[in-house]
Amino acid sequence: MTRLSRPALSQRFPLPLPPKSSTAYINPNAALDLKPGETDDEFIFNPVLTLPPAFGSAYVGESFSCTLCANNELPGDAERHVSSVRIEAEMQTPSGTSPLELRQSEEESPSLQLKSGESIQKIVQFDLREEGSHTLAVNLSYSETTMSKDLSASSGRVRTFRKLYQFVARPCLSVRTKVSSVPNANTEDGQKFLIEVQLENLADGTIILKAVAFNTKPAFKSTSLNWDLARPDVQHSSCPSVAPRDVLQIAFLVEQRIDGPSKEVTKDGRTTLGQLSIQWRSSMGDTGFLSTGWLTTKRK
Structure with a gap:
């Protein structure tokens, strides 16, 4: 499963905080993109990092940036194991198709198993240089292995699927x-x-x-x-x-x-x-x- 999200800056108001002795306490400064005491007067909104409910607009001259997230949503006691997860992406523009380089926060081994509840995240960036319809094409492939009762691999196969995300770049x-x-x-x-x-x-x-x-x-x-x-x-x-x-x-x-x-x-x-x-x-x-x-x- 893949999900597409773009972080944005928008106005929010703090919720009542639990006592500091509580295990649920989170320092409110953790949500700010600036250090405590620092301000940026050129920002129109309060600098709180949130996720928008919709994708929003894309404009020529800006950089399209998003996070691709592949999640293993199998239950923990499932007989199937997922490994060798690979994500590829390309941007289809009115003038042609460009392969995209995916960045990651840390090195990942292609043979590493993706356990239940874990995810792999890749960052996509693309400079918008022309108007018109754009399509972000994402290809995901992984190996699915079925384990027997004695924890030995009984069967395995490679699965792939493709997802498309369309948007329009405007001036x-x-x-x-x-x-x-x-x-x-x-x-x-x-x-x-x-x-x-x-x-x-x-x-x-x-x-x-x-x-x-x-x-x-x-x-x-x-x-x-x-x-x-x-x-x-x-x-x-x-x-x-x-x-x-x-x-x-x-x-x-x-x-x-x-x-x-x-x-x-x-x-x-x-x-x-x-x-x-x-x-x-x-x-x-x-x-x-x-x-x-x-x-x-x-x-x-």
Whole structure:
């Protein structure tokens, strides 16, 4: 049997605790993802680790992560024994199929028996890079041995089964860009351009922009005109949050280097400036990354 789960951060309230002398007492700090006394003001929800009742949404730019769990649910006095459990997984995307590397917390022997009530857990991670339907295909194989009354193996066979988990990857951010030349700036100091960007949150929840940068070609340099304008070398705690369907305007000033290399010009006379990179974090703690194509000037 396999189960698919994704841990999430959501708001919960503590239950009444039994006395510390009781065997049922559990320190409430064990449920927190931070040490006692530490806080993270950028998290919208209370940092308590729980499991969501449903799978949720998946967005392009984020990493799909889940735990695959194979459980031996035979009773303890069963005559059948399970061993050589093997889990394989692959992700089917609109453009093709990719085998997945399964990570485990500790080394496991393939010949080790899986006793009644025990389980094997594997971690799957996959970077979502395209929109559309995705299918996580999981193959599980194991050896089933029937034991006789004198505890000797009387028969055995290999069993396999396959389970499919489908979800749709949707865009999290809509990015619109505009490149314009700065008037009266085409002097001997080099050309200057203004990059205007409009970001719209298409997700179901609020996201927090961690970093937005414009990576230029060697012939240019960029200056952020956003919240990090005063101290671009410092990580700011006041990163903007964008609610669902809200729009945020950002901008960059791109200047040509005086003693830099020559500009890259396309066949139709466009000058290649650079590309925009965006990093964000959702209200559930998932991190995302998006990079645009190369931005160019208008055709001459």
